[in-house]
Amino acid sequence: MRILVCVKRVPAPGSRINVTPDGHAVDTAHLGFTTSPHEECAVEEAVQIAEQYDGEVTVLTLGPAESDEQLRYAASVGAHKLVLIPITEVDWDPQRTASALTTAIADIEAADGPFDLILFGNESADTGGFQVGIRVAHALERPVVNGIKGIDLTHGTASARREIDGGFEVYEVPMPAVLGIKEGINLPRYPTMKGRLASKKAEVSATAVEALTGGQTRVRLHRPVEQVSETLILGTGPEAAPAVVDLLEELGVLS
Amino acid sequence: MSLLVLCDHDRGTLDEASLEALTFGRDLAGKAEITCEAVVIGAGADAALDSLAAHGAEQVHLAGHDLLTDYGPEAWGETLTQLVRSTGATAVMACGTDRGNEVLAHVAARLDEPFVANCTDITPGDVWTMTRVQWGGSLLEDTTLDAGIRVVSVTHHAVEATPADRPAEGSVVLFTPDLGAEAARTVVRDRVVLTQGITLATSPVVVGGGRGVGSEDGFAQLEDLAGALGGVVGCSRAVTNNGWRPHSDQVGQTGTRIAPDIYIAAGISGAIQHWVGAMAAKNILAVNTDGEANMVAKAGYAVIGDLHKVIPAITEEIARRRG
Numbered sequence: 290m291r292i293l294v295c296v297k298r299v300p301a302p303g304s305r306i307n308v309t310p311d312g313h314a315v316d317t318a319h320l321g322f323t324t325s326p327h328e329e330c331a332v333e334e335a336v337q338i339a340e341q342y343d344g345e346v347t348v349l350t351l352g353p354a355e356s357d358e359q360l361r362y363a364a365s366v367g368a369h370k371l372v373l374i375p376i377t378e379v380d381w382d383p384q385r386t387a388s389a390l391t392t393a394i395a396d397i398e399a400a401d402g403p404f405d406l407i408l409f410g411n412e413s414a415d416t417g418g419f420q421v422g423i424r425v426a427h428a429l430e431r432p433v434v435n436g437i438k439g440i441d442l443t444h445g446t447a448s449a450r451r452e453i454d455g456g457f458e459v460y461e462v463p464m465p466a467v468l469g470i471k472e473g474i475n476l477p478r479y480p481t482m483k484g485r486l487a488s489k490k491a492e493v494s495a496t497a498v499e500a501l502t503g504g505q506t507r508v509r510l511h512r513p514v515e516q517v518s519e520t521l522i523l524g525t526g527p528e529a530a531p532a533v534v535d536l537l538e539e540l541g542v543l544s
Numbered sequence: 545m546s547l548l549v550l551c552d553h554d555r556g557t558l559d560e561a562s563l564e565a566l567t568f569g570r571d572l573a574g575k576a577e578i579t580c581e582a583v584v585i586g587a588g589a590d591a592a593l594d595s596l597a598a599h600g601a602e603q604v605h606l607a608g609h610d611l612l613t614d615y616g617p618e619a620w621g622e623t624l625t626q627l628v629r630s631t632g633a634t635a636v637m638a639c640g641t642d643r644g645n646e647v648l649a650h651v652a653a654r655l656d657e658p659f660v661a662n663c664t665d666i667t668p669g670d671v672w673t674m675t676r677v678q679w680g681g682s683l684l685e686d687t688t689l690d691a692g693i694r695v696v697s698v699t700h701h702a703v704e705a706t707p708a709d710r711p712a713e714g715s716v717v718l719f720t721p722d723l724g725a726e727a728a729r730t731v732v733r734d735r736v737v738l739t740q741g742i743t744l745a746t747s748p749v750v751v752g753g754g755r756g757v758g759s760e761d762g763f764a765q766l767e768d769l770a771g772a773l774g775g776v777v778g779c780s781r782a783v784t785n786n787g788w789r790p791h792s793d794q795v796g797q798t799g800t801r802i803a804p805d806i807y808i809a810a811g812i813s814g815a816i817q818h819w820v821g822a823m824a825a826k827n828i829l830a831v832n833t834d835g836e837a838n839m840v841a842k843a844g845y846a847v848i849g850d851l852h853k854v855i856p857a858i859t860e861e862i863a864r865r866r867g
């Protein structure tokens with residue numbers, strides 16, 4: 290069983306997101322970086338499947354050289370092979386990203402054999418384009434479903450569950466397949482000390498890929514207008530309870 | 545020249561998101577001086593025709609095929625792509641729901657055109673300019689779209705669905721796509737209902753707990769308060785990551801978006817990714833030991849203190865008043 294997971298390095302903002310003065314990017318001067326929770330779960334899912342079926346997990350990212358950090362994190366929780374497509378711009382648009390990933394995947398498959406499953410996040414945490422996985426699947430002529438919160442594999446078919454209002458719908462997707470994963474499909478493990486040490490020594494293969502820019506071009510980023518409201522402090526400690534219940538009565542939620 | 549708006553219905557009743565898309569779409573089509581046309585896929589859509597016309601659909605394309613009896617992203621994406629080609633539409637849109645964004649990504653991939661997801665505002669022209677959401681709504685991006693066929697989705701809840709001043713004609717055209725085996729690969733095979741009644745997304749009261757709750761057992765106090773208020777419990781990602789609550793309880797960018805009358809956020813710091821899921825609450829009461837916490841700063845109301853003392857005291861006070 291060969292599984293590929295595509296992850297993206299994104300800043301990890303705290304209570305607010307600041308933008309650089311030119312408006313082209315998130316100001317990351319004081320921020321750490323992470324991958325989207327959806328993609329973290331995709332890596333965990335791939336590792337669990339690999340453990341069950343004696344498989345191999347490859348993790349691929351397109352990003353700055355520092356994205357190496359996110360690849361190594363994936364290795365620390367069980368991924369076997371790491372591939373980086375280095376870029377120097379802040380971001381590539383979704384069409385360009387998808388085209389480069391497609392080329393890289395085709396190259397890896399030509400050298401090492403086809404992937405049975407390719408996992409993406411449902412959407413990237415920062416730009417949220419909702420499309421890269423679907424574009425790649427279409428280019429590779431493979432079936433794809435987004436929003437997946439459960440996978441069962443049986444004889445060449447991936448039974449994939451997707452959440453809908455108050456329940457889920459089930460797809461029976463023939464493999465090789467592409468799935469867009471949502472957080473909640475599993476509880477990702479934390480890296481062990483051994484995993485962490487091994488990931489430091491893991492090899493990251495870099496592969497430069499060029500691709501044409503797409504038709505969507507960023508002009509600037511800005512924060513939505515915030516409703517600034519004064520906070521009414523109802524009190525300190527349990528003595529505040531009567532004031533809270535007064536409020537609940539006033540709001541009509543205490544029927 | 546036309547704008548095709550993908551609309552989704554359940555046995556003839558259009559969903560709110562589709563009416564939002566039509567409301568947004570007829571305005572956009574007006575500005576772009578093209579016609580606004582609706583697309584409905586699958587059987588049983590006839591019942592929705594009046595509503596589509598009332599919301600401004602000048603023409604309604606009813607697409608039918610054996611493979612379209614249930615939802616399938618590839619079958620729907622392929623159908624809409626063929627319809628764009630056969631009508632010569634210059635733009636296609638949907639509401640930015642899970643389905644809407646998924647189908648449009650398929651359309652864009654097939655047409656080899658860009659797809660701009662989750663717009664809040666669009667100005668047509670030779671090159672379209674638009675504002676779209678990033679980070680689940682915490683950040684906005686102004687962007688330009690240069691394409692032969694414009695593929696865009698409108699952020700859910702960005703506009704309120706309203707009928708047009710004058711209903712459109714809404715004449716009906718049937719469309720039968722040519723679907724091959726590929727379209728059959730990803731069709732819904734089965735559907736499982738888990739819950740009925742109030743959910744986190746629809747509950748009028750949500751009592752949320754964060755890392756400050758400290759343990760799985762610590763949530764019993766929040767359950768009690770939620771029970772007394774006829775509400776449900778929610779939580780932060782720190783909580784789901786610790787395995788204290790299931791992910792279905794998580795509020796935020798990668799969890800559920802809530803819109804209750806009141807959100808009681810206990811032991812939650814108010815990270816931006818949590819806040820985007822909670823900000824549609826009509827009122828927020830933060831309970832936190834840290835008076836400087838972001839949740840406290842952003843909430844309309846706050847109690848400063850240990851949630852393990854404050855929450856049970858509120859539940860007791862409710863019981864006392866009810867006698």
Ligand SMILES: Cc1cc2nc3c(=O)[nH]c(=O)nc-3n(C[C@H](O)[C@H](O)[C@H](O)COP(=O)(O)OP(=O)(O)OC[C@H]3O[C@@H](n4cnc5c(N)ncnc54)[C@H](O)[C@@H]3O)c2cc1C
Binds near residue numbers: 754
């Ligand atoms: C891409 C991305 C997506 C994310 N999506 C989500 C999401 O959907 N939902 C989400 O919640 N998070 C999400 N996160 C995580 C988010 O950034 C925060 O890490 C998380 O929300 C923090 O949870 P918390 O507030 O419970 O914990 P903390 O930040 O640790 O805050 C704990 C709070 O509890 C208070 N406290 C401690 N003890 C007590 C006590 N006894 N009584 C009262 N108060 C007490 C503290 O003062 C503090 O304010 C996401 C992150 C990323 C990068």
Ligand SMILES: Nc1ncnc2c1ncn2[C@@H]1O[C@H](COP(=O)(O)O)[C@@H](O)[C@H]1O
Binds near residue numbers: 410
């Ligand atoms: N730069 C990237 N490198 C690797 N994978 C990516 C990249 N950008 C997006 N993806 C993958 O595509 C998914 C959807 O991204 P998007 O279309 O941007 O919402 C993400 O969850 C990732 O799995």
